[in-house]
Amino acid sequence: MSSGKKIWSAALLATAMLAATAACGSGSGESADGKIKLRFSYWGSGARQKMTDEAIAKFEAKNPTIDVEGEISDFPSYYDTLSTKVAAKDAPDIMALEIRALREYAERGTLADLAAKVNTADMDDKVLTTGVIDGKQYAIPSGVxxxxxxxxxxxxxQAKVTLPDDGSWTWEDFVELSSKVTSGSGGKVTGTQLTWNPAYLQIYAAQKGEQFYDGNKLGISPQTLKDWWVITQNLIKTKGSPAAAKSSEIYDVGIEETLIGTNTGATSMIWSNVLGAATKASGQTLELLRMPKIEGATTGGMFLQPAMFYTASSTSEHAAEAAKFIDFMVNDPEAGQIILSDRGLPANAKVLSAVSDKLPDADQKTMAFVDKIRGELVESPAAPPKGSSAMEDVIRRYTEEVVFGRMTPDEAAQKFIAEANAMLSG
Structure with a gap:
């Protein structure tokens, strides 16, 4: 479930080396048969690898002078592996990145400017600009x-609990619903699984009228942090979630092992493109709801974010071919028919329209849900400052200090903000 906790652990050790790679070539070149060879680095499951291999084969059939070699790893090791390659002057030609890693790689000269090299005419400008750093289009969204x-x-x-009107429910309603599910099921099902994903805090802060980041520092007040932790404390206190120790134990598990995935939890906070995997794991019908709101809030704070970006190495020996592959992945309907919503709902509106009838039921729900809430969403946030890739680790650590009773919320809020700001200032 965690989506960014180890993004830059190895890269922090390789900072000086990363800065030096801009003038060095990537480890691409030519195949034994004289074809241009591109390397594409990404993370994911076996199912994603199968889809990606099929899309690569389609691209190669259309471009017979180019071979693309996929380099896949699991998510926990992805950024450690990628940063090691970059530091060793062996950057792949094409790299998948999350928004939290984007600025780190872009500002170290690792990425190529893709403006005018990839067709973006059919993409939402608000989503497209999330891949812009210092006026350069370093990243192209795969999907949202x-x-x-x-x-x-x-x-x-089964727990005799009525689902809320998600257009008006509050955080208090969420805690109450979660507690009732646990008690109504006799403890066989827990109301929710705790998460401390930065997106959750970002949404909550927006409901308070605050930004998560204000330049190279946090824009969140100590009071907002304390109020946010109260939700977690109340969930644990009312048994709407597992106790602190259990919640910590299951925090990093894959969707198949989560409470929602094992049918031992009734709700969870997830990225919408995970609905298909969660549905498959549970074998039951699942639905997406809006996030609860602070009573009286003028915005729900929800936003669209690229599921991932395609980026190209600034040192690739075949920059034009790398851009051509990215263009294919985001703009070609045949690629869309293969990938569907695995990397988020396609960012290209025409591709989304072309594949919509072929999306599985869960992804149809995701598409309908995003369409329903689109007019309520706040502007897609820009790439966060350098250092933010470790933010989930820091949030989790201080949240656990609070829920395990080792720090008061006041103390944790002050220390969290100080540490986070030091990390972001760099």
Missing amino acids: NAFSMVVNPGLAK
Whole structure:
């Protein structure tokens, strides 16, 4: 479930080396048969690898002078592996990145400017600009998603709990619903699984009228942090979530092992493109809901964010071919028919339209949900400052200090803000 906790651990050790790589070539070149060879680095499951290999084969059939070699790793090791390659002057030609890693790589000269090299005419400008750093289009969104609440209606019904009107429910309503599910099921099902994903805090802060980041520092007040932790404390206190120790134990598990995935939890906060995997894991009908709101808030704070970006190495020996592959992945309907929503709902509106009828039921729900809430969403946030890739680690650590009773919320808020600001200032 965690989506960014180890992004830059190895790269922090390789900072000086990363800065020196801009003038050096990537490890691409030519195949034994004289074809241009491109390397494409990405993370994911076996299912994603199968889709990607099929898309690569389609690209190669259309471009017979180019071979693309996929380099896949699991998410926990992805950024350590990638940063090691970059530091060793062996950067792949094409790299998948999250928004939290984008500025770090771009500002170290690792990425190429893709403006005018990839066709972006059919992409939402607001989403496209999330890949812009210092006026340069370093990244092209693969697809979009929204951090949302997923619910298992069947488990709620078994616990004799009525689902809320998600257009008006509050955080207090969420805590109450979670507690009722746990008690109504006799403890066989827990109301929710705790998360401390930065997107959750970002949404909550927006409801308070605050930005997560204000330049190279946090824009969140100590009071907002304390109020946010109260939700977690109340969930634990009312048994709407597992206790602190259990919540910490299951925090990093894959979707198949989460409470929602094992049908032992009725709700969870997830990125919307995970709905398909969660549905498959649970074998039950799941639905997406808006996130709860602070009572009286003028915005729900939800936003669209690229599920991932395609980027190209600034040192690639075949920059034009790398851009051509990215263009294919985001703009070609045949690629869209293969990838569907695995990397988020396609960012290209025409591709989304072309594949919409072929999307699985869960992804149809995701598409309908995003369409329903689109007019309520706040502007997609820009790439966060350098250092932010470790933010989830820091949030989790201080949250656990609070829920395990080792720090008061006041103390934790002050120390969290000080540490986060030091990290962001760099």
